[in-house]
Structures are given as structure tokens and as C-alpha cells.
Amino acid sequence: xxxxxxxxxxxxxxxxxxxxxxxxxxxxxxxxxxxxxxxxxxxxxxxxxxxxxxxxxxxxxxxxxxxxxxxxxxxxxxxxxxxxxxxxxxxxxxxxxxxxxxxxxxxxxxxxxxxxxxxxxxxxxxxxxxxxxxxxxxxxxxxxxxxxxxxxxxxxxxxxxxxxxxxxxxxxxxxxxxxxxxxxxxxxxxxxxxxxxxxxxxxxxxxxxxxxxxxxxxxxxxxxxxxxxxxxxxxxxxxxxxxxxxxxxxxxxxxxxxxxxxxxxxxxxxxxxxxxxxxxxxxxxxxxxxxxxxxxxxxxxxxxxxxxxxxxxxxxxxxxxxxxxxxxxxxxxxxxxxxxxxxxxxxxxxxxxxxxxxxxxxxxxxxxxxxxxxxxxxxxxxxxxxxxxxxxxx
Amino acid sequence: xxxxxxxxxxxxxxxxxxxxxxxxxxxxxxxxxxxxxxxxxxxxxxxxxxxxxxxxxxxxxxxxxxxxxxxxxxxxxxxxxxxxxxxxxxxxxxxxxxxxxxxxxxxxxxxxxxxxxxxxxxxxxxxxxxxxxxxxxxxxxxxxxxxxxxxxxxxxxxxxxxxxxxxxxxxxxxxxxxxxxxxxxxxxxxxxxxxxxxxxxxxxxxxxxxxxxxxxxxxxxxxxxxxxxxxxxxxxxxxxxxxxxxxxxxxxxxxxxxxxxxxxxxxxxxxxxxxxxxxxxxxxxxxxxxxxxxxxxxxxxxxxxxxxxxxxxxxxxxxxxxxxxxxxxxxxxxxx
Numbered sequence: 001x002x003x004x005x006x007x008x009x010x011x012x013x014x015x016x017x018x019x020x021x022x023x024x025x026x027x028x029x030x031x032x033x034x035x036x037x038x039x040x041x042x043x044x045x046x047x048x049x050x051x052x053x054x055x056x057x058x059x060x061x062x063x064x065x066x067x068x069x070x071x072x073x074x075x076x077x078x079x080x081x082x083x084x085x086x087x088x089x090x091x092x093x094x095x096x097x098x099x100x101x102x103x104x105x106x107x108x109x110x111x112x113x114x115x116x117x118x119x120x121x122x123x124x125x126x127x128x129x130x131x132x133x134x135x136x137x138x139x140x141x142x143x144x145x146x147x148x149x150x151x152x153x154x155x156x157x158x159x160x161x162x163x164x165x166x167x168x169x170x171x172x173x174x175x176x177x178x179x180x181x182x183x184x185x186x187x188x189x190x191x192x193x194x195x196x197x198x199x200x201x202x203x204x205x206x207x208x209x210x211x212x213x214x215x216x217x218x219x220x221x222x223x224x225x226x227x228x229x230x231x232x233x234x235x236x237x238x239x240x241x242x243x244x245x246x247x248x249x250x251x252x253x254x255x256x257x258x259x260x261x262x263x264x265x266x267x268x269x270x271x272x273x274x275x276x277x278x279x280x281x282x283x284x285x286x287x288x289x290x291x292x293x294x295x296x297x298x299x300x301x302x303x304x305x306x307x308x309x310x311x312x313x314x315x316x317x318x319x320x321x322x323x324x325x326x327x328x329x330x331x332x333x334x335x336x337x338x339x340x341x342x343x344x345x346x347x348x349x350x351x352x353x354x355x356x357x358x359x360x361x362x363x364x365x366x367x368x369x370x371x372x373x374x375x376x377x378x379x380x381x382x383x384x385x386x387x388x389x390x391x392x393x394x
Numbered sequence: 395x396x397x398x399x400x401x402x403x404x405x406x407x408x409x410x411x412x413x414x415x416x417x418x419x420x421x422x423x424x425x426x427x428x429x430x431x432x433x434x435x436x437x438x439x440x441x442x443x444x445x446x447x448x449x450x451x452x453x454x455x456x457x458x459x460x461x462x463x464x465x466x467x468x469x470x471x472x473x474x475x476x477x478x479x480x481x482x483x484x485x486x487x488x489x490x491x492x493x494x495x496x497x498x499x500x501x502x503x504x505x506x507x508x509x510x511x512x513x514x515x516x517x518x519x520x521x522x523x524x525x526x527x528x529x530x531x532x533x534x535x536x537x538x539x540x541x542x543x544x545x546x547x548x549x550x551x552x553x554x555x556x557x558x559x560x561x562x563x564x565x566x567x568x569x570x571x572x573x574x575x576x577x578x579x580x581x582x583x584x585x586x587x588x589x590x591x592x593x594x595x596x597x598x599x600x601x602x603x604x605x606x607x608x609x610x611x612x613x614x615x616x617x618x619x620x621x622x623x624x625x626x627x628x629x630x631x632x633x634x635x636x637x638x639x640x641x642x643x644x645x646x647x648x649x650x651x652x653x654x655x656x657x658x659x660x661x662x663x664x665x666x667x668x669x670x671x672x673x674x675x676x677x678x679x680x681x682x683x684x685x686x687x688x689x690x691x692x693x694x695x696x697x698x699x700x701x702x703x704x705x706x707x708x709x710x711x712x713x714x715x716x717x718x719x720x721x722x723x724x725x726x727x728x729x730x
Binding site (some may be wrong): 073075077097100104107111112113116117119120122123130131134135138164166167177180191277369 | 630632635643648716
């Protein structure tokens with residue numbers, strides 16, 4: 001393990017490791033005999049962010065907002081439609097299979113479903129050893145020994161080398177997937193919903209394993225998730241996505257304490273509080289009405305204006321840029337919360353905005369929903385209560 | 395990550411250490427995993443009906459291979475005429491049940507008096523040869539084209555799928571009859587019966603591949619979207635690696651199942667063709683051909699019709715039982 005951590009320490013913590021500029025992915029919709037393109041699903045529609053060495057960037061958003069597509073664009077499992085992806089200053093946006101191969105050692109991926117991410121016909125030894133074979137790397141002491149060491153690192157019995165995936169539980173399988181991702185000692189690990197397919201009790205184990213591995217190996221993570229408690233627990237910075245765009249990108253504490261984008265605020269208000277005594281600190285839940293609009297024809301201007309309670313005329317016509325309103329907090333909104341209004345002249349609310357949300361008083365019938373957050377909550381407990389207090393106090 | 399949280403890790407870490415120390419104590423003895431193939435075999439072993447079918451199939455294969463030796467053992471061969479055993483008036487065998495006796499276990503043929511046992515034994519060669527080899531032809535074409543269609547999609551898929559649809563709509567029996575009857579007697583250094591066999595194998599195989607092709611295409615379509623394929627790509631795997639190392643091992647089970655199901659169908663097709671007179675030519679023995687010539691004597695010498703009929707029946711039944719068992723063993727989510 002030691003030689004690994006020194007290996008990845010090459011890039012000093014804090015340097016920009018990954019830089020994404022105007023990244024887009026449009027999936028074409030073809031119709032008719034001639035397969036004419038009649039439209040496109042704008043899964044990811046122009047996003048910019050960077051990931052610094054050693055940090056964890058959490059990406060949250062509803063299903064269908066393009067967060068998984070974004071993960072697959074960064075690892076170049078999908079070809080971007082436009083924009084650039086730079087890794088360690090090198091443009092990898094349009095590298096081919098062979099051009100990408102050396103980069104693959106440094107960028108690895110952990111997959112969502114541990115039941116489909118391991119080939120049922122291969123032994124664990126073959127699965128975890130595949131990175132070495134594919135990259136033509138022979139580790140010190142041979143592949144088998146290295147694989148067994150990796151299994152030990154992720155908390156599995158190295159003697160299980162010859163077993164098949166179906167002989168393991170979901171949590172164990174996810175550990176196998178993590179071992180595979182770590183095999184080549186990558187610098188950046190993209191985890192696409194790494195725990196959402198697991199039991200809550202196992203989720204905590206896997207999240208903590210990722211946490212420990214980051215400390216030991218100096219990894220940089222991009223963790224895609226929809227569970228806000230998980231994201232809060234693991235992330236240093238958080239990006240909130242809505243319909244293929246990043247609407248807010250901020251430090252974890254700023255985001256949770258004083259969310260600026262109305263969408264972020266609505267998302268955070270949906271996080272259940274497991275402690276009934278602290279529940280009174282939270283005023284109400286914001287229930288967004290309606291569904292996420294179709295990414296085939298996203299709303300004009302700000303994409304959130306169809307569901308936003310603060311939407312005005314400018315929101316339907318002008319797309320708000322993602323700008324830094326506070327050090328370390330970037331927001332794309334004309335009328336942000338907890339910050340100066342960006343379009344103060346426009347005060348006339350849209351008629352739709354008045355019915356956009358429903359405020360539900362908090363404090364009743366919430367106990368069962370609390371379990372999702374239970375795993376991660378204790379650590380952030382006191383801080384969390386304070387954050388909630390501030391958020392509702394505005 | 396900033397928030398330290400070590401309660402659950404505390405559970406995981408000691409168990410890992412524990413396991414490691416256990417592993418050291420255990421020494422070199424590795425934990426051997428049970429592969430899916432092995433599990434299927436164990437499941438198959440418990441299925442008595444399928445096992446019986448499998449044993450019958452094995453016996454048939456041995457009979458086909460050792461046909462000359464077996465015929466020799468009973469002191470007969472399939473082409474010697476025994477006219478002395480034929481009733482000159484009705485040209486049927488003398489004695490009851492088609493002339494069954496110690497010398498001629500299954501009796502003798504009407505008119506010529508050839509030994510039926512020897513002809514049945516030799517006939518198994520034709521049936522199994524055509525059944526197996528045409529299945530091999532179908533599996534090779536079907537697997538290759540099915541994988542290509544499923545993996546590459548787009549116009550490749552469209553072209554291959556339309557060809558499969560076309561072939562499935564083709565009246566194949568009529569086509570084979572027409573084709574075999576215009577076949578030359580000599581071709582590619584083969585003569586007579588061998589030409590017929592060769593053409594039959596190719597043609598039956600050629601019309602059989604869409605059945606396997608469709609299954610393989612469908613499986614490939616679903617398998618290529620699995621996350622382990624993406625995982626391989628994220629490790630830098632090329633298309634060939636994904637095809638051969640990730641997809642093919644998962645296609646083996648359906649291919650085996652469809653092969654075992656296809657062999658009996660092919661055997662029946664061969665029997666039908668020989669029955670219609672476009673299969674192997676006499677004097678080479680074949681079950682379908684024997685059935686065909688038995689039609690004229692079905693009331694005076696019924697045994698001559700029953701024996702090849704039962705031979706075909708047993709063979710096809712054994713293959714089908716075995717095939718069903720293999721399918722159940724390889725697909726635990728199936729019917730049972």
C-alpha cells in the first residue's frame with residue numbers, strides 16, 4: 001500500500017486534476033427510413049467544473065438529470081458531442097481506444113450495480129486481474145499475488161481468488177468492483193452511484209471503505225449519487241445538476257448551510273432528519289410540483305423556471321450563467337437565495353411560479369423515511385443541526 | 395473526505411484482518427470456487443430423465459462409430475443378400491415377425507433379404523453424421539452472424555436480420571428436394587452417397603442457422619449493455635477482447651442448448667429427405683429410406699416398418715430429453 005500512496009502523491013494536493021469545459025452530450029433521435037435526425041436528448045448540455053487532486057466532488061441530482069452520462073463522458077465511455085475534458089492538462093476529449101489506453105490507468109470507474117458489473121463467467125481473480133492483463137502491466141510478485149493483496153485491501157478474503165461472483169453478496173461484489181478500479185493505482189476514481197444498489201447497513205461500510213482508501217492511497221473521487229446523506233458524508237465539494245446543467249457548485253458546508261439555488265434548497269429540504277427533537281428546527285419541506293421537463297426540449301432560459309417559485313420573466317428568456325457569488329460557491333440563478341438578487345429590476349413573478357411548490361410543515365409522519373440518512377448522519381450531527389437552523393432562519 | 399466516521403469500518407477492518415490471519419493459517423489451500431458450468435453439471439446429474447437421454451445418446455454415438463465391428467460381432471453385414479430367406483411367392487421374409495431369428499436379430503428385408511439389424515446399425519451413422527455436422531454448420535454461421543448483428547447493430551444488424559427473416563420464411567424442404575435432385579454425381583472429389591451427404595449437411599445447416607442466429611443476436615444485444623462490458627472498456631479493452639472474453643463465455647450456454655435441440659430436428663429432416671428419396675442412395679443404409687421402402691409391405695411385414703421407426707423415435711426422444719435437461723441445468727430461472 002505504501003508504494004501506491006507515494007505513487008499517486010506525484011500531483012500535489014490541490015492541483016487541478018480534471019478540468020471540464022462546456023461538456024455536452026446529445027443523443028440523436030432518428031426516425032424514418034433514412035434515419036434522419038429529428039432531435040436530440042440533451043443529456044448533458046454544457047457543464048464546466050474542475051476537480052482538484054485529493055478532493056472528493058459529489059454530484060447530485062434527480063434521476064435523468066445527466067449525472068451518470070457526465071461520469072461516462074469523463075471516463076470516455078461515451079463520446080462527447082462538444083466541449084473538452086482535460087486530465088492533468090492533457091486534452092482527452094477525442095482520444096481513440098488506443099489513445100485512451102494509457103490514460104485508463106489513471107482514471108477508473110466504480111459502477112452502480114454490483115450484479116451486472118462483474119462478468120458471471122469469470123473468477124474474482126480474473127476480474128480483478130483484468131486491468132493488469134489489459135494494460136500489459138506485470139506487478140511486482142505477479143498478478144495473482146497483487147490481486148490477493150488488493151482483495152485484502154478492500155476487506156475480502158484473498159483465498160476467494162478462485163471464486164465466482166455469484167458466490168458473493170452485493171456488498172462483497174461492490175468491494176470486488178472497487179478492487180478492480182484500484183488495481184492500476186489510478187489518480188482519479190469516478191464512482192457512479194457506488195452504494196445506491198446496496199443495503200443501507202452495507203452502504204455505510206462501502207462509503208467508509210472509499211473514505212479510508214482515499215486517505216491511504218491519496219485518491220481523488222468524483223462520486224455521483226442521488227442520496228444527499230451519502231454525498232454530504234463523502235464530499236468536499238458538491239455539484240448539483242438539473243436537466244444536464246450544473247446549477248450550483250459549492251463547498252459542502254456552504255451548500256448545506258446556505259444553498260443559493262432554489263432547486264438546491266428544495267432538494268435539501270427533502271432530506272429527512274432522523275432525530276425527532278431536531279426536527280422542529282426545520283420549518284417546512286418544499287415539494288416541487290410536476291416532473292422534470294423532457295431533456296429533448298428543455299425549457300428556455302433557466303431550465304428550472306417551470307418548477308421554480310421565484311421565477312420571473314427574465315428566467316424564461318435569459319439563461320443564468322454559473323457565476324461565483326461567494327468564494328467557493330458558484331450558482332446559476334437570477335434570483336438566488338442567501339445572496340444578492342442578480343436581476344432586481346424583474347420582480348413580477350410568473351403566474352406559474354405561484355403554484356410551483358407546496359410547503360409541507362415538518363414534524364409528522366416522517367420516522368420511516370429517516371433510515372436513509374441514518375447511516376451517515378451521526379458524524380455530521382451537531383454541525384447538521386446548526387446548518388439546518390441557519391437554512392431555515394433566512 | 396472530511397467527516398470521519400469509523401463505527402461501521404470498525405466492523406469491517408478486524409474481520410479483514412481476521413480473514414487474513416486465517417488465510418495465513420490455512421496455508422496454501424485455496425478456496426476453490428464453483429463455476430457456473432460445474433453447477434450446471436451437478437444439476438444435470440440430478441435430472442434422471444435427462445441423464446437417461448444422455449446415456450442413450452452416448453450409446454448411439456458408440457454404435458455409430460463401431461458399426462462395422464458390431465455388425466461383424468453378430469456375423470452380418472448390411473449389403474449381403476439372403477434370398478434363401480425370402481418367400482418367393484410374396485417376396486416377404488419367411489417365418490414370423492419379418493424373419494427375426496438368432497442369426498438375424500431384427501429379421502431381414504423383403505425382396506433382397508439383407509439383414510435389418512446391420513442396416514439399422516449402419517443407418518445410425520448417416521442419421522448422427524447429418525444431425526451433428528449440420529448442427530455444427532448452423533452453429534458456426536449462426537453464432538458468428540448473430541454476434542456481429544447484436545454487437546455492431548445499425549445496418550449490419552438490419553442486413554443480417556433481414557436475411558434471417560428471409561431464410562425462415564423459405565420453404566426449405568422443397569428447396570432441398572429441388573437442390574439435391576439436380577446435384578451432380580461427383581463433386582469436389584466426392585462421389586455418389588458422399589455428395590448427397592455433403593450437400594444435405596450444408597443445406598440443412600444453412601437453413602438452420604437463423605434459429606441460432608436470432609437467439610445469439612438477442613443475447614448479445616442484452617449482454618453488451620451490461621456494466622461489465624463498460625468496465626472492460628474503461629480498462630482499455632478493445633472490441634475483440636470484449637467479444638471473445640466478455641461476451642462469448644456468456645453465450646456458450648444458450649448456444650449449447652440450441653445445438654442439442656437442433657440435432658434431433660436435423661435427424662428428422664434427414665429421415666424425411668431419405669424417405670422422399672432425395673437423401674442417401676441405396677445400397678447405403680438410412681433409417682428414412684428403410685421406412686420409405688417398408689411402405690409397400692406394411693401389412694404383410696409390419697416389423698420392417700416398426701424397427702426403423704422405433705430407431706428414429708428413440709434417437710430423437712433421447713436427444714430431446716437430454717436437450718431439455720441441459721437447458722434446465724444451464725438456466726436455473728427457467729420453467730422448473
